[in-house]
Amino acid sequence: MTPDLDVAVVGAGIAGLTAAHELRRAGLTVRVYEHLPEVGGRMRSVRHEGWTVDTGAEQVAPRGYRATWELLRRLGVCPADVPRVGGALAVWRDGRARLGVGENTAVLTGAGLSARARPALAAFSARTGRHRARFDGDRPEATPFGAATVRQVAARYHPDLHDYLLQPVAGCFFGWDTARSTAAPLVSLLLESGAPSGWRTYRGGMDFLARRLAEGTDVAAGRTVREVTDAGGHAVLRFDDGQVRARAAVLAVPAPVAAALRPDAPADERPFLDACAFTPMLKVSCLLDRPLAPPARRPLHVLLTPAVEEDVLSGVVVDHAKDPGRAPAGRGLVTLVAGPRRVRDLLDADGDEAADVLVRAAERYVPGIAGACRHRLVHAFRHGLPEAGPRALRERSGFVARPARAVEYAGDWVMLRPASEGAVRAGALAASRVLSRLGRRRPAGLDRAEEIRATA
Known part of the structure; x- marks a missing residue:
């Protein structure tokens, strides 16, 4: 039976959209399936009454993000769309913020x-x-x-x-x-x-890159894939209401989700898939009636709260310092990040209860935050970031050496690089592997040296 399309991509985060972008540039027909109603994955942003709230990732770096900057150049993104982050990085110790971290x-x-x-x-x-x-x-x-x-x-x-x-x-x-x-x-x-003083963010929300990549891309939002199998040369995606055949599929989802979708994963893939654990993440964004922040000698972007000093929080992000456009004029936006020791319990709590716990803890660092909150938005990711444990590190070389197949993978976990750059690189790598198998031309701008380096 003739496949319905060349490539099916599961997941409309940065990895999946990057893979789709590269494959579309090669002339292939591509459709992206996303179970959420919008694109972006862990780089989604939401808009609420004039606030722009980043639910996951917070910044990009001018160094070490070569694939990201190359992608932005090809998309025609101007430097003004990726402004420098405002505010400094500090760590809390002995009752006050200490500047200069990193x-x-x-x-x-x-x-x-x-x-x-x-x-x-x-x-x-x-x-x-x-x-x-x-x-x-x-x-x-x-x-x-x-x-x-x-x-x-x-x-x-x-x-x-x-x-x-x-x-x-x-x-x-x-x-x-x-x-x-x-x-x-x-x-x-x-x-x-490099140093935090050089970090940058996306104008108008961290979902900026996802939105640009999604332009002109066939994205089927609100479509949940239940299983993906290699049917002897092509891939089959199964949904609750039917199935789709594709010459190739890219699973651009967290490793535990990919493992569950792929029950027939070959022996040279399964060990790494099983070893790639993810840490959960939970954040509460506080939409404030005034621009509060932790007291410090200079405006802060992030205040790290060490586990030896604080049990509930791992950090406080001052979003209106990061980029003034994240909050309406005269307002504030502060995001509270749950600490690793508390996040699993908070994931199972009611959203208001989790917000109450984090906001109470934040009063120590941002006095008056509870009274200034107009709205509180809770962002929970059971699969937040790849944990990169010892077993995953040991199994990775066998995984990257596997032959190209009808079902490929993309995501920051493939690179064991817990950053959006890892997602971009993994998406480009997955596209390259698909193209090598299907025999179609590579995108003109794909960096062959980077491909060899990533798979070595």
Whole structure:
């Protein structure tokens, strides 16, 4: 039977839309199936009474995001659409915000580390700097840290390095438990993305890229795929009300979802699929009647709240400092990120109950926030970010060496790079693998050197 289309993509997040974009450029007929009513996945934004609320990802970096910037150039995005993030990154310690986290001056200022811990930060920075070329975000399994966890690596240094730097960063931005998550992807990403003072965001919401990629793309929103199988040379997608045949399929969904959709996954795919755990994430966006923020010597974008100081929260994001357009004039927008130790319980709680817990905790850092809240929006992701545990790191090389098949995968978990850049790279890689099998021409702008590097 003739397939209904060339390629079916499951998932309209950044990975799926990037894969669809590259395949459409190659002249293939592509349809994207998304169970939600809108595109964006973990980079969705919602609009409410003049506020623009980012539900997941918060920023992009000018360095280490080469595939993203190349994609933006090809889409004709101008620099003004990706403005520099406003506000600084700080960590809470001993009752106040300590500035300078992640900046080059941190070795001198401490940025939340005690005086005795600053030599440890210098030693850690020197070691990673000497081996910088080996901290390759496309091959995290090959770094000098091997499969050691964040906590194991930090144990070689002063405790502050873990408690007031690595743990707060891993907990707030990735939802990671440092005793389970490996250090290699985290350190590789930090080295590649550079200082927080250079970070950028998308004008008008973090879903900007998803919306641009979706323009002209056949997206079937509100369509839930129940199963995807390799039927001997083509893929079959099954829905509640029928099925679709395609010459190839790309599963651009979190690894646990892909594993459930693919019961017939081959032996060289299943170990990595099963090993790729995801951390849940929960955030509460507080739409404020005035622009409140944590007190600090300079306006803040993110305040990290370490687990040794705070049990409920892992961070406070000041969205109206990140980009003034996120809130109406004279208003504020602050997002509270649940800590890794509390997020699983909060996911099962009522939304108002979860918001109450986080807002009460936030009064310590943003006095008056409860009284200033006009609305509270809860964003919950059971599959927030890939955790990159030791087993996943060990199984990845076998997964990337598998032959191209009728069913391919895309997502930040494929790269074990917990960032939107990982999703873009994985989407481009999946498109390249599909094209190599179908025998159609590659997109003119696809970076062949990057493809080889990502699959090495």
